[in-house]
Amino acid sequence: MYKGGKIIVGLVIFLAFLTFPFFYNMGKANAGPENLDANLKQAADSQCVEPADYMRNNHMQLLNQWRQAYVRDGLTEYTNSQGKTFEINIDTCTKCHSTGAASNTSGVSNPAVNEVGVSNPAVNTSDQFCVSCHDYASVKPTCWSCHSEPGGATK
Amino acid sequence: MKALLSFLAVIVLILIATLGVDVANLHFLFGIIIPYLAFVMFVGGFVYRVLKWGRSPVPFRIPTTCGQQKSLPWIKQAKIENPTTNLGVVVRMASEIFFFRSLFRNTKTELRVGADGPKLSYGSAKWLWVGSLVFHWSFLIIIVRHLRFFLEPVPYFVQIADSIDGMLQIGLPPIYLTDLFFLLAVTFLFLRRIVIPQVKYISLAADYFPLFMIMSIAISGMLMRYYYRIDIVAVKELALGLVQLHPVIPVGIGAIFYIHLFLICILFAYFPTSKLMHMGGIFLSPTRNMKNNNRMVRHINPWNPELEYHTYEHYEDEFREKMKKAGIPVEKE
Numbered sequence: 001m002y003k004g005g006k007i008i009v010g011l012v013i014f015l016a017f018l019t020f021p022f023f024y025n026m027g028k029a030n031a032g033p034e035n036l037d038a039n040l041k042q043a044a045d046s047q048c049v050e051p052a053d054y055m056r057n058n059h060m061q062l063l064n065q066w067r068q069a070y071v072r073d074g075l076t077e078y079t080n081s082q083g084k085t086f087e088i089n090i091d092t093c094t095k096c097h098s099t100g101a102a103s104n105t106s107g108v109s110n111p112a113v114n115e116v117g118v119s120n121p122a123v124n125t126s127d128q129f130c131v132s133c134h135d136y137a138s139v140k141p142t143c144w145s146c147h148s149e150p151g152g153a154t155k
Numbered sequence: 156m157k158a159l160l161s162f163l164a165v166i167v168l169i170l171i172a173t174l175g176v177d178v179a180n181l182h183f184l185f186g187i188i189i190p191y192l193a194f195v196m197f198v199g200g201f202v203y204r205v206l207k208w209g210r211s212p213v214p215f216r217i218p219t220t221c222g223q224q225k226s227l228p229w230i231k232q233a234k235i236e237n238p239t240t241n242l243g244v245v246v247r248m249a250s251e252i253f254f255f256r257s258l259f260r261n262t263k264t265e266l267r268v269g270a271d272g273p274k275l276s277y278g279s280a281k282w283l284w285v286g287s288l289v290f291h292w293s294f295l296i297i298i299v300r301h302l303r304f305f306l307e308p309v310p311y312f313v314q315i316a317d318s319i320d321g322m323l324q325i326g327l328p329p330i331y332l333t334d335l336f337f338l339l340a341v342t343f344l345f346l347r348r349i350v351i352p353q354v355k356y357i358s359l360a361a362d363y364f365p366l367f368m369i370m371s372i373a374i375s376g377m378l379m380r381y382y383y384r385i386d387i388v389a390v391k392e393l394a395l396g397l398v399q400l401h402p403v404i405p406v407g408i409g410a411i412f413y414i415h416l417f418l419i420c421i422l423f424a425y426f427p428t429s430k431l432m433h434m435g436g437i438f439l440s441p442t443r444n445m446k447n448n449n450r451m452v453r454h455i456n457p458w459n460p461e462l463e464y465h466t467y468e469h470y471e472d473e474f475r476e477k478m479k480k481a482g483i484p485v486e487k488e
Contacts, residue, residue: 001206001209001210002209002210002211002212002213002457003209004209007205007206007209007439010205010438011202011205011206014201014435015198015202018198021302021305021306021398022398022399022400024305024306024398025305025306025307025395025398025399026399028307028399030392030395030396030399030401030403032388032391032392033388053386053407056386056388056407057384057385057386057409058384060327060328061327061384063327064327133388135308135309136307136388136391137303137387137388137391138303138309138313138314138317139328139387140314140318142324142329
C-alpha cells in the first residue's frame with residue numbers, strides 16, 4: 001500500500017464518525033419516555049379527544065387547529081370525529097394527562113416544563129406529560145414563546 | 156430511457172417496501188435485518204474500495220495547478236493553487252472538500268454563429284457549483300439532524316442544528332429550511348441532466364439512479380414529517396435499539412417510515428459500488444492532494460525493480476592489486 005499510514009488514519013476517523021452512535025449509547029437502556037398511560041387520571045377505557053393513535057402522531061396538528069379556532073375564530077368548543085365535544089383549553093388535556101401531585105394549584109400546571117432530569121427521560125420521575133416525549137425526540141414545543149410559563153413571574 | 160429505467164427501479168423498491176411491510180408483515184426484515192446488512196455492506200465496501208485505491212501506486216507528481224509555481228525568490232508563488240508545502244495542500248484540499256473550489260472554476264464552451272462566422276466562446280458557469288454546494292451542505296445538516304433518533308440524550312449540537320434549521324417556524328411541525336433547499340437542489344441537479352443536451356448525452360443510468368433514490372428519500376421523509384405523520388417516539392425506540400444492538404420493533408409505525416428506511420438502506424448498500432464513492436475518493440485525488448515539488452525533491456518510482464549495481468568502488472576493491480601492478484591510478488591505497 002502506498003501512503004498507507006495516512007489512508008488508514010483517514011479510514012479510522014471515518015469509522016469513528018460512523019460508529020459514534022453505537023459507542024454513545026453503549027450500556028444505556030433503551031428506555032423510551034415514560035408511558036403516558038401510567039399517568040392517566042381517568043379510567044383506562046375513556047378516550048382522548050381523538051383516538052390515541054391519531055393523537056400520538058398528530059397532536060401538534062390538533063393543538064394548532066385549536067389555537068386557530070380559539071384565537072382567530074373565537075370558537076371555544078371542538079367536535080371530534082365521533083361527534084363528541086370538548087372545551088378548547090389545555091386544561092382539557094391536563095384533566096387526564098396531568099401533572100398529578102406536582103400540579104400547580106395557583107394556576108396552570110405546566111405540562112411542558114420539567115425541572116427534574118430535564119434532558120434525561122430515563123431518570124425522569126416526574127409525571128409531567130409533554131416533556132418526557134418531547135425531550136426524548138428532541139422536539140421543542142413553541143407554546144412557551146407566547147404563553148408565559150407557570151412560575152414565569154418569579155423569573 | 157436510462158432515466159426512466161432508474162425511475163422504475165426506485166418505484167419497484169418503494170413497492171417492495173410497501174408490500175413487505177403492509178401485506179407480508181415483514182417488519183423484522185425491513186426494520187432490523189436490512190438496516191444492519193446495509194450498514195455492514197456500506198462500511199465493508201467503503202473500506203475495501205479505499206484500501207484498493209491505496210494499493211495503486213502514484214509514481215509521478217501529477218497535481219493539476221493553476222497558479223505560479225515556486226520559482227525565483229522575487230516571483231510570487233501561488234501558495235494554495237500551486238502548493239509546495241503540506242499546509243498549502245491542506246488548505247487546497249479543504250477548500251475543495253468544503254467549498255468545491257475546482258467546480259467553482261467550471262466554464263462553459265459555446266460555439267456561436269455570428270455575422271462573421273462561428274465563434275468559440277468560453278464563459279463562467281456557476282450554477283452547477285451553487286447547486287452542488289446547496290445539495291451537499293443540506294445533506295450534511297439533514298444527516299446531523301437525524302442523529303436525534305440515534306443518540307439519547309440528544310447532544311446540544313444536534314438540537315442547535317435542529318432549531319436553526321426550523322427557525323422560520325412555518326407550520327407545525329416547523330418546516331426545515333434544509334428540506335426545501337435539498338429538494339430544490341436535487342431537482343436542479345436532475346433537470347440539468349435532462350435539459351442540457353451534452354450532459355444528457357453523457358448521463359448514464361448510474362447517474363440517474365442515485366439522484367432518484369436521494370430524491371425519493373427526501374420526499375418520503377418530508378411526507379412523513381409534514382403529511383403522513385408517524386409516531387416519532389416509536390421510531391426513536393427502533394433506531395436506538397439498532398445502535399444498542401438490542402433491536403426492537405415498536406408497534407404502530409406507518410409503512411411510509413419503512414419505505415424511507417428501506418430506500419436509505421438500499422442507497423447505503425449501493426454506495427460503495429457507485430459514483431457516490433467520490434465521498435472517499437476526493438481525499439485520494441492525486442491531482443489535488445500532492446505537492447508540486449517535482450524539481451525540489453527526488454521522487455523515485457515505487458515500482459522500480461531492485462537492481463544490483465557494480466559501482467566503481469567495488470570494482471576498485473576487486474582489482475586494486477592488479478591495477479597497482481599495471482600502474483593504473485587508484486582512489487584508495
